[in-house]
Amino acid sequence: xxxxxxxxxxxxxxxxxxxxxxxxxxxxxxxxxxxxxxxxxxxxxxxxxxxxxxxxxxxxxxxxxxxxxxxxxxxxxxxxxxxxxxxxxxxxxxxxxxxxxxxxxxxxxxxxxxxxxxxxxxxxxxxxxxxxxxxxxxxxxxxxxxxxxxxxxxxxxxxxxxxxxxxxxxxxxxxxxxxxxxxxxxxxxxxxxxxxxxxxxxxxxxxxxxxxx
Numbered sequence: 626x627x628x629x630x631x632x633x634x635x636x637x638x639x640x641x642x643x644x645x646x647x648x649x650x651x652x653x654x655x656x657x658x659x660x661x662x663x664x665x666x667x668x669x670x671x672x673x674x675x676x677x678x679x680x681x682x683x684x685x686x687x688x689x690x691x692x693x694x695x696x697x698x699x700x701x702x703x704x705x706x707x708x709x710x711x712x713x714x715x716x717x718x719x720x721x722x723x724x725x726x727x728x729x730x731x732x733x734x735x736x737x738x739x740x741x742x743x744x745x746x747x748x749x750x751x752x753x754x755x756x757x758x759x760x761x762x763x764x765x766x767x768x769x770x771x772x773x774x775x776x777x778x779x780x781x782x783x784x785x786x787x788x789x790x791x792x793x794x795x796x797x798x799x800x801x802x803x804x805x806x807x808x809x810x811x812x813x814x815x816x817x818x819x820x821x822x823x824x825x826x827x828x829x830x831x832x833x834x835x836x837x838x
Contacts, residue, residue, distance in 0.1 A: 628836045629784035631714060632799060634791030635725035635732055635748070637668075637812040641702040644695055644727040648685045656684050667771070669815055670794035674726060678769040682751070682762055687728070689757035695731040700738055704811055710829035711739045717837055720784055723747065724777050726768045726795055747777050771795055778802035788836060790826070797821055807835065 636643045649660035663677040687695070714721055722745040725732055729748035736746045749768050752760045767773030775798045778789065789799040790807045797818050800806040808815075808822035809832075819825055826832055 626786075627838050628719070628786045628788040628804070630720040630722070630787045631832075631836055632722055632724050632778060632781075632783075632787060632789040632803065634793070634796045634809070635699070635723055635727050635735070637792045638790060638796070638809045639704060639707055639723065640699045640735065641704065641812045642695075642698050644699070644731055645681050645685060647695055647698055648687045648691055649681070651691065652685060660684055668793035668795065668813075670771075670797075670817060674769065674771040674773075674795055678726070678749075679762065679764070682759070686759040687751070688759060689753045692728055692731045692751065695728065696734040699731060699735045703735070703738075704829055706829040706833075708739055710833045711741065713833050714836055715740060719836060721745070722781065722783070724768070724774050724789075724799070725749075726773070728762075747781075772798045774799045775802050790832060791818075793818060807832070 633639050643664055646661050646664050649657045660681045663681055666672045667674045667677055711721055721741055723732060723736060723741060725748040727748050729750045732746055732748050733743060749766045750763045754760045767776040774795055778799050779802045786804040788805050788807060789803040790809050792809050792813050793815060805823040808819045808825045810825060810827045
């Protein structure tokens with residue numbers, strides 16, 4: 626049972642980084658702990674992402690330079706075999722799109738490395754001032770909400786069958802919009818996501834086998 630399209634989460638799925646948490650670590654223990662706690666609770670489904678998205682960025686205030694450094698960290702922490710897997714899927718005619726609640730400007734360089742078109746990258750844009758300081762995030766983006774990945778997936782014109790892959794509660798929101806959902810446990814295991822998934826995978830080799838089966 627193969628799939629024609631794959632929707633991939635980025636943080637703790639495609640890359641072993643939680644982007645906003647990584648940025649928070651640049652601002653001392655207190656900020657890092659506050660942001661990490663909010664992220665953990667949102668990914669576990671204990672609180673709505675909507676409630677903490679802007680709050681986390683207000684604590685971190687990421688500069689343009691910070692976001693560029695995060696892009697480097699994403700690339701450095703690509704999941705083992707991810708680049709090879711995406712290449713194999715592309716070679717087999719599969720469509721791969723990224724749908725993330727992370728910062729789009731940090732994720733785009735990852736997409737370039739993987740050969741994924743900018744138009745297939747769906748994430749939350751941030752705006753900077755003339756001096757590179759943080760100004761705002763796109764409050765209209767559905768991806769800054771708990772169920773926004775469902776809305777984005779429904780809006781995409783993807784060849785069927787579609788497999789969604791992710792590790793958190795916001796990824797699980799994709800399930801009604803796709804044909805199957807795979808819980809990815811290569812970096813983090815959240816049992817409420819595992820229990821609700823159609824299949825559980827821990828590597829990109831397993832992902833390739835699943836998609837091309």
